[in-house]
Amino acid sequence: MADSRLILSSGLPLLLLLSLLALTIGAAPLTYAEVAAGLLGIGSEEHCLIVQQIRLPRVLLAWLVGAALGTSGAALQGLLRNPLAEPGLLGISASASLGAVLVLSCGLTSVNLWLLPTGAMTAALVTTTALYLLTRQRANNLTLILAGVALSALASALTSLVLNLAPNPTDVQDIVLWLLGSISDRSLTDVWLCLPFVILGLGLLLRCAPALEVLALGEAEASSLGVEVARVRGQIIIGVALCVGATVAIAGSIGFVGLVVPHVLRRLVAQRPGRLLWPSAIGGAVLVVAADVMVRLLDTPKELMLGVVTALLGAPFFLGLVLRTRSELG
């Protein structure tokens, strides 16, 4: 308990500090005082507008995306008892993208804005369930990764098909850019669109913490200890689908957060899968806010997309992890 408390008590202030920093950077640099005044609505009208309408949604989205992906990764790793499980690698994010792209290209968002997260979450749910069914017999790393690769490939193929058949080329360019994953130029409406689902999803995942702990023993012994394995499995699948679907619908796919965060924090909670969930939520938020700050501080001719940066940093990390577990994969 002490370990996860320590992570929370040092993680939360870090998150708040980083977020404050994130609010000061941008085309018009602001001081901390100006940010504070802007947040409270007592600064100049311009500052209030910049902080509340432009920068705050971005920071809030970073929190939501990071917490959703970090917790989803930790919960999936616990359920599948596999350190390589992650929404991006397993094709859950790609499927959510497919769902969102379908809704976007059919112009359904003009019918109802909520259809966007709904489409993404439904697709994510289908994939998570398929993944579970494919790997439940023997949850070894190889089957899991291969199933993920296959589902990922299928989802991106279908996404390409949708884009290929799209009637309007400018729409296509927008969608492709959006697919790269970014939280810039989002409004508070976007935050509201994913907030309820992320909260619900996080709630479902965090409730599974004690059961995840016992699942470390394998499903048979866990069930003999009174864990209702089928129910826990269902809760995690739905929780992950809600978290990943809702955030992908708003921010596109931002990869590797769910892989890196639980991996880094696991040692700090003595490897206990149940104790990893809360810290992964905070850690995910810290990572995404930090990555977003970095994106804005880097002096590139065009602002880098957040998803591109997390993938560039995450992929080598994943390679390293694969090399270390190579013996198991063989």
Added chain:
Amino acid sequence: MTMTLNVTALTVHSGQRQLVRELSFQVQRGELLGVIGPNGAGKSTVIKAIAQVRRYHGQITLNGQILANLPPLERARHVAYLSQEDALQWALTVEDFVSLGRYPHRRWWNDERQRATDHAAITHALHVTDTWALRQRPVTTLSGGERARVRLARVLAVEAALVLADEPLAALDPRHQLQLMALLQAHCRAGISIILVLHDLTLASRFCDRLLLLQHGQLIASGTPSAVLTTANLRTVYGITALRGEHQNQAYLLPWSAAETLPINH
């Protein structure tokens, strides 16, 4: 407190195949029941059915209550199960690992007294399995024998009236095999009932109160070790002959040679 496990007409299918056929038996309080038989006889399947981790037909009752109808946590407080496969993935410390056995006793509120009981149960389990000194070590760094004892400690930490153990001796050296059998026997003397799957007929004949001999999912014989491990049963079921003797007033049996003729039905 009395404890009676009643298994009636237990049948387990895997697709079209019958793994266990119409098996009935009873276990009383404080009994050490050994389940023996050649590979594929259905020993693990019987254990899994009693642990409710496998579908079955027939009825299993504990003290007159149908096990399948008990709420999962309540059932888990009465029946503890040690599976054959060691499926642990994460490098938990031995102490954290053993503490998982207290899951069925957990409360929704933070209960000082419950925590003290949990702590006592965990400490006791670590001591009797001779793993106290390992308690801070990650489970993944242990030797096979150490790990087997830690897994047993996890099961004992449940403090259930009935313990089901599927081949807990498999990875152990002779010293720890003997220690573990003596430990299980002592627990039975203290009132716990244990159903144990094992392959070692010498240990089975020495330590078990009663044996169930299975072949092709059917009960061939049950009763005291001397009544079950007859020359005829050993020949027809295992296809072996055995040496018999007596040492320190205990009868022992030593599998000696494969019989010339294969057992019937093989």
